[in-house]
Amino acid sequence: MNRYVALLRGINVGTAKPIAMADLRACIEALGHSNARTLLRSGNVVFDSAEPVDARSLETAIATATGVSAPVVLVDDARFRQIVAANPLAEVSVDPSRALVYFLSGPVAGGPADDTGRGRPSDTDLLPERLAFGEHAIYQWCPDGISQSKVPAKYFLSLGVTATGRNLRTVEKIVALLDTP
Template sequence: MSGRWVALLRGINVGRAKQVDMAVLRQVFAGLGCADVRTHLRSGNVVFTADGPPAEDAVEAAVEAATGVSCRVLVRSADELREVADANPYAAVADDPSRLLVAFQSAPMPDDEWAAFQAGVRAPAEAQRVGRAVYVWCPDGVQEATAGLQRTSKGVISTARNWRTVTKLLEIASG
């Protein structure tokens, strides 16, 4: 039985680095056997239908072969994305979706590295982790609050999206 999936590509189309055309990205996923492939924005968000998710390393290899760009990829089912949305610890206070970030991770960050990550989040911003997601609420804006957000755990892949993007991807994946 097929399902809906979301692929999150890390670090593409940020500034002038790692430019990837979304039409080419859709072709890459179609070539991997995915159907109903849609991209959202230019930041590496792909929603598709498949019997199961393609292996993340296979997506990484196919993207690099088609574009020359090397990037890490995380894949989540529509149900997993809904769980992330439902678990939002800042739902009651985050009044601006552009100031709430979710860092999707390949595995939960170890406790010692979590402590170091939290130390990099500048007040009044704050962060909480729930499973393989880290939520960062930045009431005064994302730019200054998240200097430590790029700090990643050894062996843990992490890519962040703002709340507006998370909810839009969930809408597309659920539709």
């Protein structure tokens, strides 16, 4: 049995793309997966599966069941923990509500580290904010608050892969769900 984390992007933001978490759990379990548990209303689902799972199948099933189309980033238990442990900004991210991990659906073509042409401010222009790149995630520290970030939202949409962010407080709660039988 394998454990997965499905992260839906852009649901339940204000009144946009509303999905009830009970419906999301039911959809996941209707696909034959088990032990589906959601966290908050932002599209975080931890579940178990004896069969391989792919994000596209989840996206299609969720859209069919709820009428809401939302990209899904699917991460297995081991990879999720690896991404969390690899956070290069962990020492400076003293407030978990002001630090983000953007989980990526795949590798960014050409790598994101030299991506100022996609609309990302230079490292100097970002200060005191920080952005760091991992193989499967982008890490962001926003000491002035996430709503004050100097990185435009369109940057994350320009990567050519799905990127969905969660603050470290939420990430820690997802890890706790992964630890729960």
